[in-house]
Amino acid sequence: METGIIRRHPLFGLLAVLVLAGVMLRIVNVLMEPRLWADEIFSVALAESPLVDIVLATLRFDTHPPLYYLQLHGWAAIADSDRWFIVNSTLQSIAAIAVLFLACRKIFGVSPALWAAAILALMPLQLFFAENVRMYAMVMILEISLWYVLQRMEQSGRTSMPFLWAALGLGLGLTLTHGLGFFVAFFLFLATILRMMKRAGRREVIRLVVVYGVVALGAVYPLAIGALRQTEGLASWDLSTIGIHLTLTFLGMEFPWPTLAGFLILPLMLLLPMTQPASRWTVGLLVLLPLCVLLFISVAFKPVFIYRTLGLFLPFVAIALGLYADAVFRARMPLRQSAAMAVTMLLLVASINYTLRFEKAGYRDLIGTWEARSAADSIMLTNGPSEFWAVLRYLEGGRGRSSALAIQPPVRSHMLRLKQRLEAAGRGGLFGSSDHAAVGMRLVYPYVPVQIVASGQSFWLLNPSAADCRVLALADAEFRKVEAYSSRGQHLIRCQRSSGSLSSPPPETHGSG
Template sequence: MIASNISSGTQRGKADRLLPVAILALAFILRAFAVGHPALRGDEGFSVALAAKPVGEMVALMLQSEPNPPLYFVALKGWIAIAGSSELALRWPSVLAGAMLVALTYRVGRAWLGRPAAAGATALAAFNPFLVWYAQDARVYSLLAALVLGAAWLTWRAAQKRGWQLWVWAGCLWWLALFAHYFAALALASIFLALLFAPRTRARWRAALVMSAGIVLTQLPWLAYVAPLLVGHSKSWISAAGGVELLWRLLTVFSAGQASAGASQLSQAIGALLLAALLMWGSVILLRRALPAAAWVLALALGTPLLLWLLSFYRPVFTEQYALVALPGVCLLAAAGLSGLATAGWWGKVGRSLAYSTFIATSFFSLSNYYFNPRYSKSPDWRAVSDYLARTARADEVVALNLPDPAFYYYYRAPMPVEAVPAAALAEFGAAAAAAQLVQLRDSYAHIRFFFAPSALYDPQGFAGEWLQACCEKTDDQFVAGFRVQTFDTPTGSLAAQQAYPVEFESDISLTGFRLVRSVVPRGGQLQLTLFWLVRAPVAKSYTVFVHLLAPDGFNILNGDGIPRNGSRPTTSWQAGETLIDTHSIVLPADMPVGVYRLEIGMYERESGVRLAGQIGSGMAVDRFILPLRVQVE
């Protein structure tokens, strides 16, 4: 009997030791799985672009436009020199930092809450979709969370013992965390308050103060350097929000992950309500049964979000990734609540099992969408965009990005030059400067490949797209990997592509030629004909251009009549000597019979409907002309 008890105890001990190892292994697998498959997103592209610059230029840019601390970008620069700049290589440091964060969660949890709660917190952190997502992101946040948690743990250990060595190590980690992101200061302030309130550590406040002062003093040269920009800097994409909204946003992403990364509204609602209940119950459990650890867990879990909320009264700064450093503390606090349920009888154990099962189920639902559903991919398919541009590149063409994304430049391999249009956010760049930039493009290139993406923060009214539509001939409009890509020919490109067809009309108007971009058009598609007019003298009357699609029997079945240039250039506005490029479109019905069709064109007076006569060379004057082309409808 005694031997049996010893054997069962040994087995339980082995299981207790193997469970954290198994959880850590699974955490690593979840973070490393297909990490190099998604294309880089814009912020990751920014990281690569900044890391590619010389250190001096990098630091100068941080003063001029983006006041990021340099640690992550300098480290990434060194890493790229060793491992290369593939998606896998760029994200691998975050994978390692994410796995280390889970391991630290177990170590801190075991020290503060005991082995069972530590294992529970580790499981919650291992499966957490928000932590997994940022552990596969070439940004600082996964590293920052690991640095903050390690610094908090070393600070706690230093406060438990005499001596200065652990204070130095803790100070070093806090220094690195602050040099990774300025909001690490919020976590440092929270942990300092925890040390003051915790019964067993408050006596070490002087040592903690010395450590904090040392960190601040060594950071002062850099802070003085970036202070002018840092004080007035704001993120235009961060909007003000109320306390209830911020709380709900945190609860949803901390429990089930981001909606953009695969979480459904239902899974977010269930996860948020369950997490809120566990955090409240965990707080009660810690304050009643583990008071020495309560201040530390609560500071880690709640300190940074609360301080971010308070800062938001001064300036909108709250966004979920800034609070990521609090998530290990949230896992610890929730695990404390779940451990408390285990002492409440059979119903508590059942509730604990249901809670763990619910968290794991919602996590796997979100992660399966994130891994396998293209709808929830981390970024657009920039590889497909790059392949399309390389495959269709032409001479004398420029690529114009309506909303520049740093990830685009990481993948772009085509020979065409690239410009952001407008060159900066329209509100600060100005419509006049944007128009001047577009005029320069129009006069410098024959073709413009335009990524049409009006944004509320960059080009809210689609100024660039409207300008190109008014000045140039649109020859294509399609979606490539989710992006609307429009192709324009500038006047230079359009005139070079016209098919000569000289017609002399009355009222000193000449037709010099035409252009049919596509002679084969599917049913339900759009037929586009461009006419080229030359004005010999001012025109007194307003004429309408008619474009008729003729059936094989000669009957007119569809028309594209209109004032020239989509109504923007009536003939009364034409100037002597001007060449006008005039595009007309006809939308084909989806049930249109297939076959070969013809096009006839001409002009008529807008008021009376009388057609304008014209002739080709010395031929007879007629009021309509059938163009020498065929349109195949399929």
């Protein structure tokens, strides 16, 4: 019966091809040369740590909760190549398309489900999530599943225990997978509770509110950690920057005219669904309202990466557009049908553009250059733990499973006091047992230490920052750049002391923590 319905759908062939195109683009990206950039190196380093250390290292270094890294730890038990780690995200992204189709088919029927699956499959940012060793593809599965469970309760007007337990588990899973997973969970529960207040009894609403209250407790972790950590993102009402974030969200990386394209696509992606009753509630409460709140929080309180965070709501953009497209095709409204097809084809073009033009930054080539052109006892100074772990991953003899807590830069101020208390209690492992790694005679540091700079004649710098330059100035030594290499957005330089005499090393200082 269901198969016959699918076959009779007039656009089934086209929509199925579009879904397949999205899946194939994901596979193409996996088959290309795999590269891991800084945040992905971070994920891999944590995933290859012992289980207990994953939780501690997440607490020590990250704004995101540990659930994704625990999942990736199980995946890493099978293999540890770069491509293998990327495949984890790719399979999760493909699974998210299937989950969205199945959920929408159960809630709305086949036609909206086909539209929603095709639109999600073609979203360029979803392709980016599919080839990144980060938690975004996993988040898509969790939030779509949570949306489905809440929709089932809303449709029936009953909060049965199996659905309540499922909502609780999925809500906590979402909250403990991404640092802003609680933000998505809040709007999902809010939208359902508001609808349930009109359609169900008071008892049903109270039970759902209680479940959300437990889910909200899980937000204590990401909120507490996020409040302590410095974040980057949109910090002012800069229209150009906002336009770029919107372009990245809806049209992906490397799309032409990024400061303008995002504003042009916004009405098509969000305002078109507002014109149809079937899709108005979804796009209003699950996309437009979160976008406004997100912009306000980022500018007024704490900067947020708008495009990645707004990207968490893309499944609901796909659902809203799917409902809109189904409605206008059923009503035979030619102008609006053209608009729906135009959005879908634009996403296809943007995804192809992303696949052809975007290249992730990677470290393998540059680390190979350093190994080939440096002395056997050379020193590498890196700009933070992720780049430090990248050097060890790609340096011959440096790779191997170890705890991300084993080697860390020194800490300062309140973190130093915490370290001293923990060490006094015999629990100093949270801050590492060493501040550098030795691979043969080579030394690799996760920061730029003043004493090493002041007492040495030559060293290498990987992606030096402004803070690194200040450390060089503190060393009271004159260095000149004698070699420089760049590869895929990464930069490597060798510095050598200009004068023959060594300056006496200054007193020991603590690096950033």
